[in-house]
Amino acid sequence: MGKTDDSEICPVCKSSRYLNASLRFLVNPACYHRMCESCVDRLFSHGPQPCPIPKCRETLRKNRFRQQTFEDIQVEREVDIRRKVAAVFNRREDEFESLRDYNDYLNDVEDITFNLINRIDEEDTERRFREYETAHQREIAENASLAEQESMSYSSLQKAERELQASSYAKAGAGGGGNGNVLIKGLKVRVKTEPEAFIDPFGGYDYGVRRYYSTQDRYVWDVLQSTANDGKHGPGGYEVSVFTDRALCEAFSGLGCFADECSVASKQDPTQRFAGATGTAVAAADGTMGDST
Numbered sequence: 001m002g003k004t005d006d007s008e009i010c011p012v013c014k015s016s017r018y019l020n021a022s023l024r025f026l027v028n029p030a031c032y033h034r035m036c037e038s039c040v041d042r043l044f045s046h047g048p049q050p051c052p053i054p055k056c057r058e059t060l061r062k063n064r065f066r067q068q069t070f071e072d073i074q075v076e077r078e079v080d081i082r083r084k085v086a087a088v089f090n091r092r093e094d095e096f097e098s099l100r101d102y103n104d105y106l107n108d109v110e111d112i113t114f115n116l117i118n119r120i121d122e123e124d125t126e127r128r129f130r131e132y133e134t135a136h137q138r139e140i141a142e143n144a145s146l147a148e149q150e151s152m153s154y155s156s157l158q159k160a161e162r163e164l165q166a167s168s169y170a171k172a173g174a175g176g177g178g179n180g181n182v183l184i185k186g187l188k189v190r191v192k193t194e195p196e197a198f199i200d201p202f203g204g205y206d207y208g209v210r211r212y213y214s215t216q217d218r219y220v221w222d223v224l225q226s227t228a229n230d231g232k233h234g235p236g237g238y239e240v241s242v243f244t245d246r247a248l249c250e251a252f253s254g255l256g257c258f259a260d261e262c263s264v265a266s267k268q269d270p271t272q273r274f275a276g277a278t279g280t281a282v283a284a285a286d287g288t289m290g291d292s293t
Contacts, residue, residue, distance in 0.1 A: 010023070010036040011034065011053060012036070012039040012043075012053075013038065015038070024036065025067075026067060026068070027067075028058075028065050028066075029077075030051075030059075030060055030064065031058040031060070032076065033051055033053045039052070040062060041062075044060060044062035044065070048061050077117070081116050082117075085112060085129070088129065088132065088140060089112075090140060090143040090147065112125055213248045213249070213251070213252045215244055215248060216244075224244070227240055227243075228240045
């Protein structure tokens with residue numbers, strides 16, 4: 001058995017996920033040292049305690065422990081720092097006199113973020129961060145509130161719109177004098193899409209109707225009876241009724257052609273003639289395929 005990965009072992013109690021599949025690791029954003037949930041409950045249930053990892057001087061609280069989101073703990077720490085900095089330095093572009101001033105502000109914010117992530121002049125950077133947060137508490141709160149309003153989801157807006165329209169329709173249906181200004185202006189009227197018309201590829205020709213003849217279930221003819229009783233014809237799906245139906249169709253199909261109807265059809269609209277020709281061509285193709293079979 002190979003060596004167990006260090007990321008699967010608790011550095012405090014040495015419990016391994018190999019032996020305990022339900023082992024759950026937690027981290028504290030104060031120092032980002034991982035330890036199992038059992039150690040957190042055992043060490044920090046009675047109040048703040050120093051981090052049990054050697055050479056770590058941070059004092060940890062149980063309520064700040066959380067499950068790790070990213071596999072790399074450095075990425076976890078960087079995301080938390082960027083989130084903390086963005087919550088304080090939340091100035092908007094329209095607050096500056098020029099784009100250059102706004103870009104300089106963003107550059108200063110990125111310098112502070114970079115120093116905190118890489119622990120460069122950490123004390124001085126933390127001091128600048130706290131001073132700015134203390135001096136601009138009102139602006140920070142206002143911009144945070146504005147960002148929260150702008151981040152309202154599209155589904156919430158749609159829900160509010162539907163409720164508003166339903167209320168307006170209810171007032172109109174009840175005969176109440178509702179205020180027309182309540183409706184949102186500038187919205188497009190939703191037009192109900194009409195269902196697509198049925199497309200008949202055969203131009204109205206009905207192949208299920210037999211004209212001028214009818215078929216029987218059984219014919220007294222030795223050839224048909226011997227074929228029906230012969231086991232060599234059945235496995236392929238052949239049926240005697242197909243032969244009799246086709247024979248009668250070929251015998252009586254010409255009875256449906258009349259010269260006077262053809263002369264009238266020649267004077268019809270080209271679209272109608274095309275539909276009739278399509279049905280005739282399909283019928284002829286069907287007969288040709290039957291002959292080849």
